Amino acid sequence: MRDPYENYLARLDLPEPIASLGLAVEVVAELMPINPFNFLVEPYAFKYPFKYPPNLAKELAPYMRVGRPGPQLASWLTRLELAPGYIVERLGELNLRLYESFPVQESGSPGAVDPEAMLVRSRASSGELAWLLALSLRGLGLAARFTSGYRVALAALRVEWTRQSSTPGPRSSCQELDG
DSSP states (O other): OBOTTOOBOOOOOOSSOOSOOOOOOOOOOOOOOOOTTOOOOOGGGSEESOOOOHHHHHHHGGGSOOOSOOHHHHHHHHHOOOOSEEHHHHHHHHHHHHHHHSOBOSOOOSSOOOHHHHHHHTOBOHHHHHHHHHHHHHHTTOOOOOOOOEEEEEETTEEEEEEOOOSSSOOSOOEEEEO
16 A cells, blocks of 8 residues: 555565455545645746746646637637736636636536536536636646546545546546545
């Protein structure tokens, strides 16, 4: 067993083959809110709009592609614009626009996100909103990568963990692990 940093936490060596093995695992985690704006901004990116340095722009190219948007996504991206100014304020404005435009639905099925369907129904799960935010940032010329860790759904005596893809977009299905 390994932790998120790939450190081994446990090891089991069995001297002979066995027919089956059962393990009971209890996960104890302290969940606490963090400030999502606790980061540094490179001097060239302080004011929006900005241009990435050439070498960085080449490395970030995969995270700036939107692909071929359908009609709903194309319309959404066309209506997006950010006024020039401090990048953190502009990011906050975009985040607020998404929050106000799409009421969050609690249930979201793991797997591929269909931005067209989400834009038509005007509701989204948190994962769908995260992908729309990434596409919106890319549409504004900002590199964005969709990454996700574990989704924790707390309920009475039950915790569900979902490991999601960390590829540039949510393209693969998720794996459910019951705790």
